[in-house]
Amino acid sequence: EDQVTQSPEALRLQEGESSSLNCSYTVSGLRGLFWYRQDPGKGPEFLFTLYSAGEEKEKERLKATLTKKESFLHITAPKPEDSATYLCAVQAIGSARQLTFGSGTQLTVLP
Amino acid sequence: ETGVTQTPRHLVMGMTNKKSLKCEQHLGHNAMYWYKQSAKKPLELMFVYSLEERVENNSVPSRFSPECPNSSHLFLHLHTLQPEDSALYLCASSQDLRGEPQHFGDGTRLSIL
Numbered sequence: 001e002d003q004v005t006q007s008p009e010a011l012r013l014q015e016g017e018s019s020s021l022n023c024s025y026t027v028s029g030l031r032g033l034f035w036y037r038q039d040p041g042k043g044p045e046f047l048f049t050l051y052s053a054g055e056e057k058e059k060e061r062l063k064a065t066l067t068k069k070e071s072f073l074h075i076t077a078p079k080p081e082d083s084a085t086y087l088c089a090v091q092a093i094g095s096a097r098q099l100t101f102g103s104g105t106q107l108t109v110l111p
Numbered sequence: 112e113t114g115v116t117q118t119p120r121h122l123v124m125g126m127t128n129k130k131s132l133k134c135e136q137h138l139g140h141n142a143m144y145w146y147k148q149s150a151k152k153p154l155e156l157m158f159v160y161s162l163e164e165r166v167e168n169n170s171v172p173s174r175f176s177p178e179c180p181n182s183s184h185l186f187l188h189l190h191t192l193q194p195e196d197s198a199l200y201l202c203a204s205s206q207d208l209r210g211e212p213q214h215f216g217d218g219t220r221l222s223i224l
Contacts, residue, residue, distance in 0.1 A: 004153070031210045034212055036215075041217070041220075043117075043201050043215035043216050043217045043218050044154075044201070045215070046215075049212050051210075087154070089154075098156060098167070099154075099156065099213065100153075101153040101154040102153060103152065104153075
């Protein structure tokens with residue numbers, strides 16, 4: 001059974017204080033790993049897809065990396081507007097219809 | 112309009128009511144999904160449609176009945192719901208079922224009295 005575990009559950013940072021969110025996964029064969037951002041009262045917003053170990057993607061202050069067991073979402077010099085819940089999901093080979101989601105990391109960036 | 116639009120945004124209903132949730136995507140995608148999001152729990156996939164054909168039903172109770180009349184529209188018909196069905200119901204779409212990212216609407220917040 002595919003599993004995704006995100007840590008920490010919640011993270012409070014001061015503005016400008018860089019940190020990383022972790023997504024550990026167990027999947028029979030990885031087709032893709034997805035990162036989403038979800039603001040309160042909104043649906044998840046797609047950020048990145050990673051397909052193979054060693055791959056990295058960047059967008060503004062966010063950088064996602066992937067190994068064979070986990071993915072990290074690095075946040076460099078965060079701003080209060082980066083506050084949101086960040087969700088990680090995996091899609092297994094042979095199960096293209098299914099995304100298995102983690103429970104998310106709730107990030108709060110204080111001014 | 113662009114993206115994925117869900118209506119209504121909020122719905123309060125009694126256990127004996129019948130209501131429907133609507134989703135419309137303006138992205139030209141061929142696959143659409145219904146998810147349930149409960150507090151502190153991961154998103155749960157409910158149904159998947161590809162080219163208007165249901166291809167996945169994740170052991171969802173029959174009180175939830177999906178309908179996909181065309182590739183742009185998806186409905187979730189609700190009947191005789193239980194209090195534990197109170198949640199955020201999210202619709203998503205993707206280009207196909209081959210690993211493309213899914214794009215979500217903002218959901219319908221459903222409360223069962």
